[in-house]
Amino acid sequence: MAVSAEQIAAYDHEGFVILENFVNAQDCDRLRAHTEELVRNFDPKGVVSIFSTHEQTRTSDDYFLESGDQIRFFFEENAFLPDGTLRQSKERSINKIGHALHDLDPVFDKFSRTPQIKQLVSDLGIADPLLLQSMYIFKQPNIGGEVTCHQDATFLYTEPLRMLGLWFALEDATIANGCLWAIPGGHNFGLKSRFVRAEGGGTRFEVFDNTPWPEDKLQPLEVEKGTLIVLHPLLPHLSRENRSPRSRHAYTLHVIEASAFYPKDNWLQRSAKMPFVGF
Numbered sequence: 357m358a359v360s361a362e363q364i365a366a367y368d369h370e371g372f373v374i375l376e377n378f379v380n381a382q383d384c385d386r387l388r389a390h391t392e393e394l395v396r397n398f399d400p401k402g403v404v405s406i407f408s409t410h411e412q413t414r415t416s417d418d419y420f421l422e423s424g425d426q427i428r429f430f431f432e433e434n435a436f437l438p439d440g441t442l443r444q445s446k447e448r449s450i451n452k453i454g455h456a457l458h459d460l461d462p463v464f465d466k467f468s469r470t471p472q473i474k475q476l477v478s479d480l481g482i483a484d485p486l487l488l489q490s491m492y493i494f495k496q497p498n499i500g501g502e503v504t505c506h507q508d509a510t511f512l513y514t515e516p517l518r519m520l521g522l523w524f525a526l527e528d529a530t531i532a533n534g535c536l537w538a539i540p541g542g543h544n545f546g547l548k549s550r551f552v553r554a555e556g557g558g559t560r561f562e563v564f565d566n567t568p569w570p571e572d573k574l575q576p577l578e579v580e581k582g583t584l585i586v587l588h589p590l591l592p593h594l595s596r597e598n599r600s601p602r603s604r605h606a607y608t609l610h611v612i613e614a615s616a617f618y619p620k621d622n623w624l625q626r627s628a629k630m631p632f633v634g635f
């Protein structure tokens with residue numbers, strides 16, 4: 357077992373579980389150093405897609421929609437000056453990289469496919485896992501954008517709902533630098549919406565329940581580097597802006613059950629040449 361019975365019970369009850377020291381510091385540093393190299397080699401010319409954490413701006417963005425089986429770079433919303441040039445260096449302007457790092461990059465593959473992660477996923481009830489998506493999230497100093505309150509199942513939906521979100525802190529995450537916040541037990545509220553591919557192109561939200569989140573119930577999940585937070589697909593969570601001088605790098609991996617139905621209208625799709633694979 358990679359987790360104790362108490363930790364599984366906490367996950368079931370709260371909708372998340374915090375596993376300290378899940379990854380050692382050297383492995384976190386190795387992933388960070390490798391990502392620095394990816395960014396150094398990335399040529400931002402021509403990438404006009406600015407990733408916005410406010411969902412409307414995500415729509416109709418082919419660069420984003422085609423990233424399910426690619427390694428793509430998305431800028432912070434506040435990265436640009438009014439004349440379209442970068443406010444800070446390229447290295448300090450990228451919001452995240454996604455969404456197939458774990459399949460296309462050997463260093464991310466190694467970090468994502470450890471016996472310990474495989475065991476954890478099995479302990480939490482995913483018997484035949486497929487690795488769906490990966491993201492390296494920078495939460496840049498001073499300009500790191502907010503991620504509004506959401507359930508991961510809105511973006512990554514299966515029937516039945518069989519998915520886990522794995523959020524690895526590659527640096528200490530605090531209230532000041534934009535840690536995760538979650539509503540304990542909020543995974544019992546039911547799915548509020550789905551973000552789907554629209555028939556005529558682009559995307560849309562299919563809304564089932566438009567009542568606001570009880571955000572007064574959010575609790576900060578301040579964690580140290582090397583911690584893994586496991587998130588239930590229905591857990592409402594967010595992260596606030598980072599206006600501090602310190603970054604808050606994190607790596608996320610989402611895993612689904614192979615036997616669950618993965619709808620064709622989920623935003624994240626892959627070409628037939630690159631199917632989802634397991635550990």
Ligand SMILES: O=C(O)CCC(=O)C(=O)O
Pocket residue numbers: 491493495503508593594595606608
């Ligand atoms: O790391 C963050 O700031 C938020 C990540 C998140 O909520 C997500 O990717 O679902």
